Amino acid sequence: MSLVVVGSVAFDSVRGPHGCVDRMLGGSATYFSIAASYFTSVRVVGVVGDDFADEHHSVLLTRGVCTQGLERVAGKTFFWAGEYSANMNERETLDTQLNVFATFQPKLPPHYRQAPFLFLGNIDPELQFAVAHQMESPVLIAGDTMNFWIEGKRAELIRTLSKIHALIINDSEARQLSGEYNLLKAGRAIQSMGPETIVIKRGDNGATMLQGQEIFSVPALPLEEVYDPTGAGDSFAGGFMGYLASHGSNNGGLTHAKFRRAIIYGSVMGSFAVEKFGVDRLLHLTREDIDARLHEFQRLMHFE
Amino acid sequence: MSLVVVGSVAFDSVRGPHGCVDRMLGGSATYFSIAASYFTSVRVVGVVGDDFADEHHSVLLTRGVCTQGLERVAGKTFFWAGEYSANMNERETLDTQLNVFATFQPKLPPHYRQAPFLFLGNIDPELQFAVAHQMESPVLIAGDTMNFWIEGKRAELIRTLSKIHALIINDSEARQLSGEYNLLKAGRAIQSMGPETIVIKRGDNGATMLQGQEIFSVPALPLEEVYDPTGAGDSFAGGFMGYLASHGSNNGGLTHAKFRRAIIYGSVMGSFAVEKFGVDRLLHLTREDIDARLHEFQRLMHFE
Numbered sequence: 371m372s373l374v375v376v377g378s379v380a381f382d383s384v385r386g387p388h389g390c391v392d393r394m395l396g397g398s399a400t401y402f403s404i405a406a407s408y409f410t411s412v413r414v415v416g417v418v419g420d421d422f423a424d425e426h427h428s429v430l431l432t433r434g435v436c437t438q439g440l441e442r443v444a445g446k447t448f449f450w451a452g453e454y455s456a457n458m459n460e461r462e463t464l465d466t467q468l469n470v471f472a473t474f475q476p477k478l479p480p481h482y483r484q485a486p487f488l489f490l491g492n493i494d495p496e497l498q499f500a501v502a503h504q505m506e507s508p509v510l511i512a513g514d515t516m517n518f519w520i521e522g523k524r525a526e527l528i529r530t531l532s533k534i535h536a537l538i539i540n541d542s543e544a545r546q547l548s549g550e551y552n553l554l555k556a557g558r559a560i561q562s563m564g565p566e567t568i569v570i571k572r573g574d575n576g577a578t579m580l581q582g583q584e585i586f587s588v589p590a591l592p593l594e595e596v597y598d599p600t601g602a603g604d605s606f607a608g609g610f611m612g613y614l615a616s617h618g619s620n621n622g623g624l625t626h627a628k629f630r631r632a633i634i635y636g637s638v639m640g641s642f643a644v645e646k647f648g649v650d651r652l653l654h655l656t657r658e659d660i661d662a663r664l665h666e667f668q669r670l671m672h673f674e
Numbered sequence: 675m676s677l678v679v680v681g682s683v684a685f686d687s688v689r690g691p692h693g694c695v696d697r698m699l700g701g702s703a704t705y706f707s708i709a710a711s712y713f714t715s716v717r718v719v720g721v722v723g724d725d726f727a728d729e730h731h732s733v734l735l736t737r738g739v740c741t742q743g744l745e746r747v748a749g750k751t752f753f754w755a756g757e758y759s760a761n762m763n764e765r766e767t768l769d770t771q772l773n774v775f776a777t778f779q780p781k782l783p784p785h786y787r788q789a790p791f792l793f794l795g796n797i798d799p800e801l802q803f804a805v806a807h808q809m810e811s812p813v814l815i816a817g818d819t820m821n822f823w824i825e826g827k828r829a830e831l832i833r834t835l836s837k838i839h840a841l842i843i844n845d846s847e848a849r850q851l852s853g854e855y856n857l858l859k860a861g862r863a864i865q866s867m868g869p870e871t872i873v874i875k876r877g878d879n880g881a882t883m884l885q886g887q888e889i890f891s892v893p894a895l896p897l898e899e900v901y902d903p904t905g906a907g908d909s910f911a912g913g914f915m916g917y918l919a920s921h922g923s924n925n926g927g928l929t930h931a932k933f934r935r936a937i938i939y940g941s942v943m944g945s946f947a948v949e950k951f952g953v954d955r956l957l958h959l960t961r962e963d964i965d966a967r968l969h970e971f972q973r974l975m976h977f978e
Binding site: 553554555574576593671 | 858
């Protein structure tokens with residue numbers, strides 16, 4: 371079933387111990403769309419400037435992503451530059467230029483509004499709320515957020531949380547949003563704000579999902595080389611939502627077991643994302659590669 | 675089969691957000707012995723002072739631990755005091771008094787030397803080497819160490835590593851010992867120093883085991899309340915080694931699958947240890963409690 375994502379489409383410059391890449395295609399909606407495209411049909415909502423060339427557009431098109439909701443306006447595309455530490459465990463933002471993203475007002479083409487699955491990438495919670503409100507018969511709405519909105523637009527964020535079914539955030543954001551250091555307490559506190567399902571991304575420590583009273587935890591796949599962690603969390607969300615959309619139906623059918631498997635597919639897509647710079651690794655996968663890595667997770671976690 | 679442990683027996687004073695407890699029974703060999711005692715017969719080697727009363731001794735005896743190798747000498751028992759931060763994620767040592775432990779020379783009673791399983795707790799690697807050397811026909815020798823020995827007695831530690839089959843250490847120690855930040859690379863580097871099996875304890879992020887080319891990772895059980903993390907790692911080691919000793923045989927029989935299950939039993943015992951101050955929770959378990967928690971881990975990690 372079709373899956374709509376709203377978020378940033380950007381150019382990223384990344385420096386790290388494995389090299390530097392300038393102005394490569396990035397942004398939360400880009401990573402999400404490409405990761406999810408291996409599972410279901412994806413429709414992106416975003417904004418780009420007039421520096422967004424056909425070669426960039428075609429990256430999304432070759433993955434079958436519908437770009438009818440990708441608005442092009444005069445000006446420059448959102449630009450981000452960052453540098454990773456020698457151990458890849460810290461990231462410093464060197465530059466952020468919102469450009470055309472500063473005045474982004476998501477516009478959903480009419481056929482997008484009928485999509486049963488929606489992912490609200492990390493944008494202003496007021497815009498997230500407006501997009502969620504436009505959906506006609508959503509089966510599952512999930513969202514992400516970040517420290518900037520938790521600090522600056524808390525009330526608006528909490529209003530958005532009351533509209534979504536699942537929140538996918540990292541551990542430090544879960545702590546900040548809830549005021550609880552303990553992740554189980556943090557997850558429970560966020561559940562009480564609305565979403566029944568809380569997915570806490572823990573970087574190279576894996577992920578934990580709370581759904582109702584159920585708890586599911588997975589370790590990360592140990593990787594010897596991490597080239598570029600940018601977009602890993604968005605790729606995780608793409609694998610997670612893409613898998614769910616491929617198994618959902620209008621009248622539900624999303625069992626807890628499917629959410630557990632979706633966490634593994636999210637982890638799989640996140641693990642691929644970091645193996646090369648930008649979306650390079652994500653673009654050159656087969657469904658066999660993805661399922662082979664799912665089996666690696668099974669082997670990693672299996673005991674008798 | 676019987677399991678010998680050499681390590682510290684101590685009094686600990688612990689402060690934290692859930693309260694303070696003065697001079698309670700602690701030490702690596704104490705936590706290890708009690709945790710392992712639910713699986714197999716345990717023989718402890720250590721030293722205590724004349725302040726070690728019958729009430730302390732009887733804690734070990736009631737768990738069926740053989741204390742023939744627990745030497746009593748004039749002076750005071752090893753004392754440690756520490757304080758946990760409000761989030762329980764940092765620990766500050768307030769006081770360390772080695773006392774009789776400063777001149778500890780482990781002496782193994784003759785019947786200890788025939789034990790097939792040995793755990794070398796975190797003591798001077800020269801003493802660890804000497805103890806390992808005294809064993810007549812060991813099936814499995816595992817050890818622990820810490821930053822103090824990695825920095826101060828590196829050559830001696832590396833000699834000890836050449837004698838042991840498994841090293842059980844925490845993530846920061848694995849990084850320090852190997853010089854590698856990436857835990858997979860760190861584990862591989864330590865394997866090349868001798869031990870085929872490396873167990874990396876990651877606190878509330880779980881544990882990862884490398885055994886030959888196999889990798890097994892488990893998340894930690896999410897707990898809402900952690901009262902006292904002191905001894906969690908030693909309790910983990912006790913559950914791990916205790917389970918293996920209960921399933922080992924003189925001619926081997928320790929399959930990789932048994933090591934995976936041992937990691938779960940280690941995680942189970944570590945999760946119990948932190949639920950009350952000191953050894954209090956560990957002392958009042960049944961085998962049913964332990965297996966119920968093993969099922970919690972199965973549920974936590976299960977996917978289809």
